[in-house]
Amino acid sequence: xxxxxxxxxxxxxxxxxxxxxxxxxxxxxxxxxxxxxxxxxxxxxxxxxxxxxxxxxxxxxxxxxxxxxxxxxxxxxxxxxxxxxxxxxxxxxxxxxxxxxxxxxxxxxxxxxxxxxxxxxxxxxxxxxxxxxxxxxxxxxxxxxxxxxxxxxxxxxxxxxxxxxxxxxxxxxxxxxxxxxxxxxxxxxxxxxxxxxxxxxxxxxxxxxxxxxxxxxxxxxxxxxxxxxxxxxxxxxxxxxxxxxxxxxxxxxxxxxxxxxxxxxxxxxxxxxxxxxxxxxxxxxxxxxxxxxxxxxxxxxxxxxxxxxxxxxxxxxxxxxxxxxxxxxxxxxxxxxxxxxxxxxxxxxxxxxxxxxxxxxxxxxxxxxxx
Amino acid sequence: xxxxxxxxxxxxxxxxxxxxxxxxxxxxxxxxxxxxxxxxxxxxxxxxxxxxxxxxxxxxxxxxxxxxxxxxxxxxxxxxxxxxxxxxxxxxxxxxxxxxxxxxxxxxxxxxxxxxxxxxxxxxxxxxxxxxxxxxxxxxxxxxxxxxxxxxxxxxxxxxxxxxxxxxxxxxxxxxxxxxxxxxxxxxxxxxxxxxxxxxxxxxxxxxxxxxxxxxxxxxxxxxxxxxxxxxxxxxxxxxxxxxxxxxxxxxxxxxxxxxxxxxxxxxxxxxxxxxxxxxxxxxxxxxxxxxxxxxxxxxxxxxxxxxxxxxxxxxx
Numbered sequence: 105x106x107x108x109x110x111x112x113x114x115x116x117x118x119x120x121x122x123x124x125x126x127x128x129x130x131x132x133x134x135x136x137x138x139x140x141x142x143x144x145x146x147x148x149x150x151x152x153x154x155x156x157x158x159x160x161x162x163x164x165x166x167x168x169x170x171x172x173x174x175x176x177x178x179x180x181x182x183x184x185x186x187x188x189x190x191x192x193x194x195x196x197x198x199x200x201x202x203x204x205x206x207x208x209x210x211x212x213x214x215x216x217x218x219x220x221x222x223x224x225x226x227x228x229x230x231x232x233x234x235x236x237x238x239x240x241x242x243x244x245x246x247x248x249x250x251x252x253x254x255x256x257x258x259x260x261x262x263x264x265x266x267x268x269x270x271x272x273x274x275x276x277x278x279x280x281x282x283x284x285x286x287x288x289x290x291x292x293x294x295x296x297x298x299x300x301x302x303x304x305x306x307x308x309x310x311x312x313x314x315x316x317x318x319x320x321x322x323x324x325x326x327x328x329x330x331x332x333x334x335x336x337x338x339x340x341x342x343x344x345x346x347x348x349x350x351x352x353x354x355x356x357x358x359x360x361x362x363x364x365x366x367x368x369x370x371x372x373x374x375x376x377x378x379x380x381x382x383x384x385x386x387x388x389x390x391x392x393x394x395x396x397x398x399x400x401x402x403x404x405x406x407x408x409x410x411x412x413x414x415x416x417x418x419x420x421x422x423x424x425x426x427x428x429x430x431x432x433x434x435x436x437x438x439x440x441x442x443x444x445x446x447x448x449x450x451x452x453x454x455x456x457x458x459x460x461x462x463x464x465x466x467x468x469x470x471x472x473x474x475x
Numbered sequence: 476x477x478x479x480x481x482x483x484x485x486x487x488x489x490x491x492x493x494x495x496x497x498x499x500x501x502x503x504x505x506x507x508x509x510x511x512x513x514x515x516x517x518x519x520x521x522x523x524x525x526x527x528x529x530x531x532x533x534x535x536x537x538x539x540x541x542x543x544x545x546x547x548x549x550x551x552x553x554x555x556x557x558x559x560x561x562x563x564x565x566x567x568x569x570x571x572x573x574x575x576x577x578x579x580x581x582x583x584x585x586x587x588x589x590x591x592x593x594x595x596x597x598x599x600x601x602x603x604x605x606x607x608x609x610x611x612x613x614x615x616x617x618x619x620x621x622x623x624x625x626x627x628x629x630x631x632x633x634x635x636x637x638x639x640x641x642x643x644x645x646x647x648x649x650x651x652x653x654x655x656x657x658x659x660x661x662x663x664x665x666x667x668x669x670x671x672x673x674x675x676x677x678x679x680x681x682x683x684x685x686x687x688x689x690x691x692x693x694x695x696x697x698x699x700x701x702x703x704x705x706x707x708x709x710x711x712x713x714x715x716x717x718x719x720x721x722x723x724x725x726x727x728x729x730x731x732x733x734x735x736x737x738x739x740x741x742x743x744x745x746x747x748x749x750x751x752x753x754x755x756x757x758x759x760x761x762x763x764x765x766x767x768x769x770x771x772x773x774x775x776x777x778x779x780x781x782x783x784x785x786x787x788x789x790x791x792x
Contacts, residue, residue, distance in 0.1 A: 123570040311565065311566050312566055312568065322552075
């Protein structure tokens with residue numbers, strides 16, 4: 105390796121991207137947009153608040169207090185439906201997925217049960233729902249839980265089984281704090297893979313690689329300069345993502361030496377893959393398609409956007425064969441759980457993978473033509 | 476181990492195949508140190524394949540190439556430090572300026588004392604040092620390419636079609652640069668399909684057709700040995716001129732629809748033709764007698780025009 109040659113390449117690449125500000129902007133903006141969009145969507149998941157329509161056919165003091173109690177429960181934002189409406193038609197016409205119908209006689213029955221201990225007194229509330237809605241079952245489950253609590257209270261007996269929740273973490277983390285490490289891993293992968301494939305294919309098409317093959321530059325110098333260049337871009341991109349996360353979502357993450365280590369391993373692995381791909385694709389257009397074919401499954405299956413536990417068993421097994429999975433989990437281990445042993449284990453796995461693809465990338469890089 | 480010989484380049488029985496296509500077919504020649512050597516041939520003749528094997532970009536199918544005493548297939552990294560190459564269709568980094576590009580290539584050779592300003596002056600790019608490559612015209616790009624080929628002060632310079640695609644003015648500017656290299660005593664290996672380029676610049680010209688070298692020597696030798704006649708060019712508005720010349724036993728060729736070209740082998744042939752035209756009552760607009768050039772040599776040797784239409788198959792370059 106010749107540091108002067110690596111430095112010269114690095115300078116040319118950095119100056120090129122610095123002077124091509126539009127490309128630089130979009131490369132940095134893409135992960136930030138993802139953080140802003142997904143962060144905004146999922147921030148509300150940390151404080152789930154469903155919209156619930158309630159039709160009170162009883163219009164008694166008790167029924168009104170019950171509706172108020174539902175709202176105070178914190179899970180629902182209540183909209184009252186006029187008792188004169190047909191609830192089924194209301195669901196259809198207003199694109200709501202559930203209307204809770206409180207029947208006439210609710211207040212009288214409640215008084216009979218609470219005041220006169222008349223255990224024959226009961227009411228049946230009706231859920232008028234749209235089964236095609238994906239969130240309606242969650243709403244019904246929550247409502248059932250609330251009603252079970254009311255029934256238990258009316259029985260006058262204290263509950264036998266009680267539950268408390270205890271997090272493995274010292275404090276409560278929000279979705280955004282799990283999400284950001286995944287986005288960092290994904291963004292570094294995309295920058296490194298697409299950057300390498302696009303740049304090398306373009307240089308080959310323009311004949312610059314052919315010219316370089318008549319100079320003393322070696323394949324190792326070339327790939328190392330690419331890795332350094334992609335690392336610098338990845339650090340800039342990660343810094344921008346973290347700043348946005350802190351400024352907009354007040355995210356709280358642990359920044360330590362693992363972060364640059366995982367970024368570097370991520371860059372090594374995907375620059376190596378990019379170099380291998382470049383060997384097999386000739387045109388810039390097919391290069392982008394090949395890079396997409398690698399990055400898309402990686403993005404969605406390795407847990408960057410959502411936990412792999414949500415996927416079927418065979419896909420979970422497959423996810424664990426993907427290098428990005430180990431970067432995601434390694435970054436979460438260091439940035440969220442502060443679990444150094446897990447971070448070390450995942451860094452070792454991705455490190456071995458990166459070393460292998462780096463060597464293969466060197467072998468695949470072709471200077472001479474027409475062998 | 477290198478052996479310094481009087482020959483900068485020695486090519487022995489060089490062959491390159493691409494599947495069924497024989498791009499270079501058993502060629503042999505030598506290039507002396509300090510010589511400007513031109514490989515002249517039409518598109519697809521095998522010039523680029525040959526030069527790219529010699530300057531280490533490609534590997535041969537068979538044969539041996541010795542460059543500065545070293546085998547090109549075995550000593551690539553020693554060779555590239557001592558040569559400079561302007562590949563065909565040269566291109567560079569779009570957003571990098573002229574000066575930065577030269578500094579970049581200088582660093583690749585680890586040259587600490589490259590005279591960047593001297594190179595810029597040599598190729599006459601003094602006013603363009605801060606211009607990015609993407610903003611340079613074709614001629615300026617080629618001149619930058621030549622300067623890049625010289626950053627390591629090479630002993631042998633390879634220039635593959637350095638003036639292709641340039642307008643006549645830009646071509647003449649590049650020629651001036653190449654004449655400067657010649658004065659500096661560099662060994663220059665040039666490929667071109669412009670016969671005037673070979674004729675003007677080269678000490679030795681090798682004519683290549685369908686992968687084979689069909690003639691080699693100085694431009695003067697090639698012309699004298701292969702075209703011992705003169706070309707008479709007539710321009711007339713009288714249609715009978717063509718027929719008149721033909722009738723007295725010559726083989727006129729109508730060129731560009733208006734010029735009549737006639738090969739004349741004896742000193743009194745010109746007078747004979749002019750007398751016949753006068754007797755026929757026709758008049759001439761212009762008349763020109765000149766020695767044949769390499770284009771005619773090529774035409775005579777191959778029966779094909781040098782610049783029109785590819786001779787070899789696709790990819791032979």
